[in-house]
Amino acid sequence: MSRTATEQIVENSQLAGKTYGFDDGHNASRPVDHWFQDAREGRTLFLILYTQACRWSRCVGCNLPSQVSRAHVPYDRIMDQVDYVFDELLPGDECRKLRKIILSNNGSVLDEDTFSTTALLYFVAKMNRRCPSVAVLTLESRPEYIDEAELEVLARALREGATTTRLELAVGLEAFDERVRNDVFLKGLALPVLARTVAMAARHGFRIKAYFMLKPVPEMSEEEALRDVEQGLAYLDELARTHDAEINMHLNPTYVASGTPLAAAFAAGRFSPPLLETVRRAALASEGKRVSVFVGLNDEGLAVPGGSFLRPGDEALAAQLEQFNRTQDHACLR
Numbered sequence: 001m002s003r004t005a006t007e008q009i010v011e012n013s014q015l016a017g018k019t020y021g022f023d024d025g026h027n028a029s030r031p032v033d034h035w036f037q038d039a040r041e042g043r044t045l046f047l048i049l050y051t052q053a054c055r056w057s058r059c060v061g062c063n064l065p066s067q068v069s070r071a072h073v074p075y076d077r078i079m080d081q082v083d084y085v086f087d088e089l090l091p092g093d094e095c096r097k098l099r100k101i102i103l104s105n106n107g108s109v110l111d112e113d114t115f116s117t118t119a120l121l122y123f124v125a126k127m128n129r130r131c132p133s134v135a136v137l138t139l140e141s142r143p144e145y146i147d148e149a150e151l152e153v154l155a156r157a158l159r160e161g162a163t164t165t166r167l168e169l170a171v172g173l174e175a176f177d178e179r180v181r182n183d184v185f186l187k188g189l190a191l192p193v194l195a196r197t198v199a200m201a202a203r204h205g206f207r208i209k210a211y212f213m214l215k216p217v218p219e220m221s222e223e224e225a226l227r228d229v230e231q232g233l234a235y236l237d238e239l240a241r242t243h244d245a246e247i248n249m250h251l252n253p254t255y256v257a258s259g260t261p262l263a264a265a266f267a268a269g270r271f272s273p274p275l276l277e278t279v280r281r282a283a284l285a286s287e288g289k290r291v292s293v294f295v296g297l298n299d300e301g302l303a304v305p306g307g308s309f310l311r312p313g314d315e316a317l318a319a320q321l322e323q324f325n326r327t328q329d330h331a332c333l334r
């Protein structure tokens with residue numbers, strides 16, 4: 001008998017040594033969080049809807065499931081959230097200015113067991129009506145949940161808005177090294193699965209965003225962390241050239257997320273977040289590659305005290321990285 005989504009979430013969290021709880025008391029008609037950022041495309045909304053948590057739930061440094069629900073969230077409650085976002089949260093002129101929306105549920109938006117397809121199509125319909133300038137819609141998902149049928153429907157719907165909207169599929173790779181990624185970080189992702197997703201996206205003219213973490217696990221030096229990102233950039237560059245695909249690396253310096261084995265390692269002195277200087281060198285390594293880089297500088301308030309990669313005195317370097325995010329001009333990083 002196949003396990004329910006709730007059973008998978010509970011069992012996988014325990015298996016990975018997670019100690020956090022879930023936000024089961026959240027009002028299911030309201031999103032988890034949202035914020036704005038300036039991306040290359042312009043004004044960007046990052047939106048996290050409240051749904052059932054990630055069924056994988058194992059990745060060692062991740063406590064994103066703690067912000068959502070252990071139990072199933074019905075499609076009409078998710079549609080209430082969509083109404084709230086477009087009718088109340090965003091004033092009309094804010095909607096009209098948006099050039100990009102990143103849609104997340106702290107898990108997989110394309111996993112229909114946790115994120116209703118009806119609600120997803122409803123989101124696209126309201127976005128088409130209210131946000132005429134959106135050029136890119138990013139959907140976060142583990143690759144195994146992405147299939148041709150839903151991409152085809154989404155492609156058609158996204159062509160119908162006033163501005164043609166390109167889909168960007170955002171998938172987590174986290175680390176290039178196979179052992180680090182799957183044996184230590186417990187990502188459960190084989191590179192051929194990612195390559196298949198890139199090929200599928202390229203066939204539809206969609207973009208790929210690959211999430212990487214800088215220094216994702218304990219006992220990794222700054223130089224080893226840098227080398228892993230450099231190898232990841234070389235791999236993504238090769239994929240982009242092979243499939244004529246547009247790929248962005250979203251590079252997240254690792255913060256110490258509470259209730260995870262990484263937090264235990266941090267408390268025991270076996271982990272320290274990466275230096276922002278290493279982040280700078282990692283972003284600089286994308287020069288000459290067919291891969292753009294966006295550096296994530298928001299720990300979403302999920303880090304333990306002292307567990308952020310932003311330290312006193314980092315302000316100027318953080319501003320340089322933000323400028324790089326906006327311009328993709330490597331000169332900002334020298």
Ligand code: SF4
Nearest residue numbers: 054057058059062107
């Ligand atoms: S990183 Fe993504 S796939 Fe892994 S547990 Fe967190 S939400 Fe799930």
